[in-house]
Amino acid sequence: MKRMFLPVMILLALVGPALAQSEPQPEAEQAAPQYNESIQIGLSTDRITITTDFSGTDLTIFGALNDVDPQIARQNRYDVVVVLEGPARPVVVRRKDRVLGMWINTQSETFVNVPISYSVSTTRALQDMAQPSTYGRLSLGSAYMYLQPKDRDDDPQTIEEFTAALRERKQMTGLYSELIGGVQFLSPNLFRATLELAPNVPIGTHRARAFLFKNGLFIRETSAQLAIQKSGVEQSIFQAAHEYSLFYGIFAVALAIITGWLGRMIFNRD
Amino acid sequence: MNIYLPIAEMSVNGLVVLIMGAAVGFLSGLFGVGGGFLITPLLIFYNIPPAIAVATGANQVIASSMSGALAHFKRRTLDFKLGFVLLLGGIAGSSLGIVVFAWLRALGQLDLFISLLYVVFLGAVGGLMLVESVNTLRKSRGGAVSLKRAGQHHWIHKLPLKMRFRTSKLFVSVIPVLALGAGIGFLAAIMGVGGGFIMVPALIYLLKVPTNVVVGTSLFQIIFTAAFTTIVHAATNQTVDVVLAFLLMIGGVAGAQYGAKAGQKLRGEQLRLLLALMVVSVALRLAFDLFVQPDNLYSLGPLGEF
Numbered sequence: 001m002k003r004m005f006l007p008v009m010i011l012l013a014l015v016g017p018a019l020a021q022s023e024p025q026p027e028a029e030q031a032a033p034q035y036n037e038s039i040q041i042g043l044s045t046d047r048i049t050i051t052t053d054f055s056g057t058d059l060t061i062f063g064a065l066n067d068v069d070p071q072i073a074r075q076n077r078y079d080v081v082v083v084l085e086g087p088a089r090p091v092v093v094r095r096k097d098r099v100l101g102m103w104i105n106t107q108s109e110t111f112v113n114v115p116i117s118y119s120v121s122t123t124r125a126l127q128d129m130a131q132p133s134t135y136g137r138l139s140l141g142s143a144y145m146y147l148q149p150k151d152r153d154d155d156p157q158t159i160e161e162f163t164a165a166l167r168e169r170k171q172m173t174g175l176y177s178e179l180i181g182g183v184q185f186l187s188p189n190l191f192r193a194t195l196e197l198a199p200n201v202p203i204g205t206h207r208a209r210a211f212l213f214k215n216g217l218f219i220r221e222t223s224a225q226l227a228i229q230k231s232g233v234e235q236s237i238f239q240a241a242h243e244y245s246l247f248y249g250i251f252a253v254a255l256a257i258i259t260g261w262l263g264r265m266i267f268n269r270d
Numbered sequence: 271m272n273i274y275l276p277i278a279e280m281s282v283n284g285l286v287v288l289i290m291g292a293a294v295g296f297l298s299g300l301f302g303v304g305g306g307f308l309i310t311p312l313l314i315f316y317n318i319p320p321a322i323a324v325a326t327g328a329n330q331v332i333a334s335s336m337s338g339a340l341a342h343f344k345r346r347t348l349d350f351k352l353g354f355v356l357l358l359g360g361i362a363g364s365s366l367g368i369v370v371f372a373w374l375r376a377l378g379q380l381d382l383f384i385s386l387l388y389v390v391f392l393g394a395v396g397g398l399m400l401v402e403s404v405n406t407l408r409k410s411r412g413g414a415v416s417l418k419r420a421g422q423h424h425w426i427h428k429l430p431l432k433m434r435f436r437t438s439k440l441f442v443s444v445i446p447v448l449a450l451g452a453g454i455g456f457l458a459a460i461m462g463v464g465g466g467f468i469m470v471p472a473l474i475y476l477l478k479v480p481t482n483v484v485v486g487t488s489l490f491q492i493i494f495t496a497a498f499t500t501i502v503h504a505a506t507n508q509t510v511d512v513v514l515a516f517l518l519m520i521g522g523v524a525g526a527q528y529g530a531k532a533g534q535k536l537r538g539e540q541l542r543l544l545l546a547l548m549v550v551s552v553a554l555r556l557a558f559d560l561f562v563q564p565d566n567l568y569s570l571g572p573l574g575e576f
Contacts, residue, residue: 053272055281094378096567102560105378105569165568172566199281234276241277241508249504252329252512253497256519260336263523 035069039080039212039222041193047227048197052234056174056199059084059119063210063222065189072214073188079123079130079213080183081140082193084226086117086175087204090150093162093169109162110150116202117175118142121182121193130216138218140211142167142176174198203228203238277511278322284517286316291330291521298334298522299529300536301545303470306331306463306496309518311388311552318514320381324371324461325503325510326518331464331496333519335489337526342486349437349483353490355444356469359451360458360495367459368502374460375507378571382560387461389557395467396549403542438479438487446477451491459499464492467549 041063048059061082065073072078091114094105122129126141135144147166149159170176175198183193193210209223230238240248273284290312298305306327313323342348374380429443450472454465469488473479479487504510533541 050274052274053281054274055272092378092571094569094571096564096569098563102382103562103564103567104382108378162568166570169566169568169570200279202279230274230276234274237276237512241504241510241512245505245508246501248512249501249510252504252510252515253332253500255512255516256329256332256497256500257336257493259516259519260333260523261340263333263519263526264337264340267524267527 036067037069037078037212037214037219038066039210039220040064040066041082041208041210041222041224043208043224043226046225047229049229049231050201050203050234051231054199056201057197059195059197059226061193061195061208061210063191063193065191065212068188069214070188076185077215078185079216080191080193081123081126081129081211081213082121082183082195083140083207083209083211084117084119084195084197085115085207085209086202086228087206088113088115090114091166093166095162095165107158109154109159111147111163111166112150114147114166115145116204117198117206118145118170119177119179119195119197121179121195123181123183123185123191125180126178130213130218134216134218138211138221142171142178173200175200175202197228201228203230273513273517275318275511275514277509278318278514280317282316282318282514287514287517288521290316291518292525293521294518295334295522295525296529296532297525297548298338299526299531300533301529301541303464303466303545305334305522306458306465307388307392307461307467307549308552310384310461310463311556313514314384315555320384321371321375321507321509322511322514324384325500325507326515327463328458328496328499328503329510329512329515330518330522332493332500334522334526335464335466335492335496337523339486339489339493341530342489345486346437347482348486348490349435349479350490351433352435352438352440352447352479352483353487355433355447356451356454356487356491357494359448359453360455360491361498362448363452363455363457364459364495364499364502365455366452367456368499368506370456371460371503372506384461385556385560387457389553389560391457391461391468392549392553393557395471396546396553399471399542399546400550403539403546406539407543438483440477440479442477450476451495455495455499458492458495459502464489464496466492 041061043061063080065078068078090110090112092108092110094108096103097106099106120141126135132144135141139146147163167176177196177198179194179196182195183191185191206226206228207223208226209221211221212219229235271284272281274281294305294308294312297308309330310323310327313327314320339348371380374383429445431444432441433444434441454469457463457468458465466488469491470484473484473488474481500510
């Protein structure tokens with residue numbers, strides 16, 4: 001169990017209020033016109049390497065809020081949600097039914113653009129922060145995220161059933177996770193988010209997204225990219241298997257023949 | 271000792287895999303089979319995706335067959351000509367098997383088909399061997415019996431295109447030899463096995479090949495069928511995990527030598543009885559999974575590409 005922390009420091013001093021004011025937000029203006037909050041996150045590295053002994057890890061992201069209302073900050077009414085979203089792939093959800101006494105895959109539903117992994121870290125439980133409709137609109141949180149069926153004309157009930165099964169399977173395998181209280185304010189402006197990366201976290205380009213809520217209203221979002229890749233040898237093997245698959249196969253066979261032959265030589269006691 | 275498998279994209283305990291390979295190697299040395307029919311289900315029980323278990327199992331089979339075939343080559347109990355004809359059929363069957371494999375995978379029925387094939391073939395072969403070895407053990411108390419009833423003619427011997435196989439002292443049509451090779455090649459591609467556990471009884475009972483030549487010839491043929499299967503699986507499905515295969519091979523070749531030693535201390539009928547019991551129990555275990563309601567009815571899979 002090797003835990004890897006990726007401390008990320010943000011240089012607060014460099015982030016001027018002038019920068020934040022360049023993008024006014026209508027919702028924010030209604031609530032508190034004199035404050036123009038913005039959120040920023042930074043990663044100390046733009047890539048994580050999965051080594052041979054990888055068994056999951058914690059990822060720490062630091063972030064900062066600018067131009068916050070000190071009164072609201074004091075009352076802890078700013079909430080932050082940080083998400084690490086894995087690359088998206090189409091997914092087929094299949095259901096087993098009993099056919100002739102055997103459990104066989106029968107019905108299926110295909111979803112497009114499903115993030116392989118989705119790790120959420122929040123200041124409070126999502127349901128305590130804002131209305132479900134807000135999350136629905138933002139497609140935020142594993143329970144609210146919009147999962148698009150390939151065939152939209154399918155029976156809505158079926159789609160609902162398979163969508164629920166998809167969320168449930170992803171949560172069971174640890175690919176979709178939620179860490180309540182994973183985001184902590186270190187000062188009114190500075191926060192630290194801890195995200196859980198499952199041992200089976202997919203490789204590829206992940207997107208770290210941070211959402212700022214004020215009094216249960218969504219204010220602003222920011223994002224950063226993070227590449228998760230296999231370490232040298234694993235990556236080379238994976239690449240070889242996909243890009244030079246024929247040679248890879250021949251290599252696998254040669255390896256087996258040599259191992260078998262050497263095994264015979266070493267252990268031969270006839 | 272955690273090891274990350276680059277193709278299966280998961281961490282496994284390397285020691286468990288080594289021991290798994292060694293245990294199967296021991297048994298394959300003991301019984302003179304490749305051990306693929308044990309490795310693939312074991313990997314599936316260990317949560318390796320079936321598609322990867324099958325292709326990697328085929329890769330592992332090459333190493334153990336190579337080891338075994340070398341020993342038989344030394345003892346001159348290997349019929350190259352028969353092996354070559356079986357191989358021709360094997361390549362054809364294997365090619366078809368891989369197409370079917372990719373198709374079933376896209377359809378979401380691959381796991382079912384693999385389990386069904388295992389249940390049917392292991393159940394049938396294991397059951398027959400069980401009956402046969404129990405009978406032999408019983409009769410052997412009265413006196414020795416030979417498996418081969420000399421002089422008896424089979425419908426197989428009436429087919430055209432006859433060919434002479436000197437080492438096996440056989441004069442038989444190439445049609446059943448090619449068909450047998452093709453059938454086993456097909457199964458090898460889908461089940462990730464070398465097919466030794468079907469090939470050995472088929473050569474003995476159907477083609478009447480002398481028992482001492484059977485194992486060597488079957489192993490020789492399996493090297494090539496499994497090699498072909500591995501290469502095609504690697505090229506079309508990218509499901510060969512070379513790290514996993516290598517761990518299994520190391521355990522396997524080491525275990526096989528001790529198995530072969532242990533085998534010399536047991537009698538033939540006893541060995542066959544043990545093998546039959548093992549084959550039947552693997553079949554029962556897989557059948558159990560097929561007929562008992564799974565914990566979760568839903569499964570996720572990648573989108574298949576035709």
